[in-house]
Amino acid sequence: MIVFIFLGIILLVISYTSKANYSPLTKFSNLFRIIGFLLVMIGVFSTAFKQIDAGKVGVKSLYGNVEPGILESGLHVINPLLDVTVFDIQTQNYTMSAEHGEGAQQGDDAIRVLSNDGLEVVIDLTVLYRVLSTEAPRIFKEIGVNYTDKIVRPVTRTRIRDNAVYYDAVALYSTKRNEFQERIFKSIESDFKTRGLILEQLLIRNINLPASVKTTIESKINAEQDAQKMQFVLQKEKQEAERKRVEAQGIADYQRIISLGLTDKQLQYEFIKAQKELAASPNTKIIFMGKGNGAPIILSDK
Numbered sequence: 001m002i003v004f005i006f007l008g009i010i011l012l013v014i015s016y017t018s019k020a021n022y023s024p025l026t027k028f029s030n031l032f033r034i035i036g037f038l039l040v041m042i043g044v045f046s047t048a049f050k051q052i053d054a055g056k057v058g059v060k061s062l063y064g065n066v067e068p069g070i071l072e073s074g075l076h077v078i079n080p081l082l083d084v085t086v087f088d089i090q091t092q093n094y095t096m097s098a099e100h101g102e103g104a105q106q107g108d109d110a111i112r113v114l115s116n117d118g119l120e121v122v123i124d125l126t127v128l129y130r131v132l133s134t135e136a137p138r139i140f141k142e143i144g145v146n147y148t149d150k151i152v153r154p155v156t157r158t159r160i161r162d163n164a165v166y167y168d169a170v171a172l173y174s175t176k177r178n179e180f181q182e183r184i185f186k187s188i189e190s191d192f193k194t195r196g197l198i199l200e201q202l203l204i205r206n207i208n209l210p211a212s213v214k215t216t217i218e219s220k221i222n223a224e225q226d227a228q229k230m231q232f233v234l235q236k237e238k239q240e241a242e243r244k245r246v247e248a249q250g251i252a253d254y255q256r257i258i259s260l261g262l263t264d265k266q267l268q269y270e271f272i273k274a275q276k277e278l279a280a281s282p283n284t285k286i287i288f289m290g291k292g293n294g295a296p297i298i299l300s301d302k
Contacts (some may be wrong), residue, residue, distance in 0.1 A: 014094075047080035055090040057133045059140045066141045070133060085145065089137040091200060094152050097124045098208070111157050113164035119213060121169055124206040127156055127199070128190075135196025143195065151195050159187045169209050177204065254264075 024224045050071065059070030061083045071084065078084065097103040098110035102124075129152060131139065143150055163184045167176050168232045181204050191200040 025060050050076045050084050055138050056086050056088055058084040058086055059137050066137050068137055070136055089131045089133045091130050093128050095126045111160050113161045115169040117168040119169040122208040126203040128201040129197050129199050132198055141197045155191045160184050162166055169213055173207050173209050280296050
């Protein structure tokens, strides 16, 4: 829009000079004057209005001097000479990964740190942060618009290296991972806050150990899982043995009770009762009765 003002001024100057010097352009001086005036007006009015999109704020500066106030999202009428720089205040993410194409930087951008036991650990990390809207003028004045490369990246990498030395490689990989993440979150959050940035979340995506250490850890984990499995099997066998013992005890008690309470007359009564039930059966049968208490022989027609 400044271009329109510049062109309009040029046309106005040509119109007045050609009219004063009676050049061949004199007959177009009025046309030049009208067009120049329109261009100047269009340029002035277009630069006097500034639209700020949702999730962004505008920082005003005049001839290098940054004004403390900000422009919220919406349409604003401003001084045409002001320069407005737009800052994104929505959540942003910065990923540092060993995988090509995943991180903000091309190639392997993972963070390599030394653990307490002198081993190199490779960490993939994602930082979720945002610009504090009221601090946008100070960020623009002290840091500039490239705060990601000047603050987010170097502070994150430095704090991770500073805190990794308190843990050994195996602890970082397993038991102390959450503690390590909370520790670096607090230190990075503090540094971001002094720079006008808000740290929302810190995500450790992956921790890679040297191959030899990783193999040792996996072997240990497998051994622990096998031990737990064996404990489960032993517990199950103990429960099964206890069930069989209880069952055997029940059978023994039943037999003891029967043997004590069963007499010859009781057996004879049960024998006669069974014969009566056979005789009352609707199926045709031939029954040969033995002498005494001998068992009957039953022949069915089927």
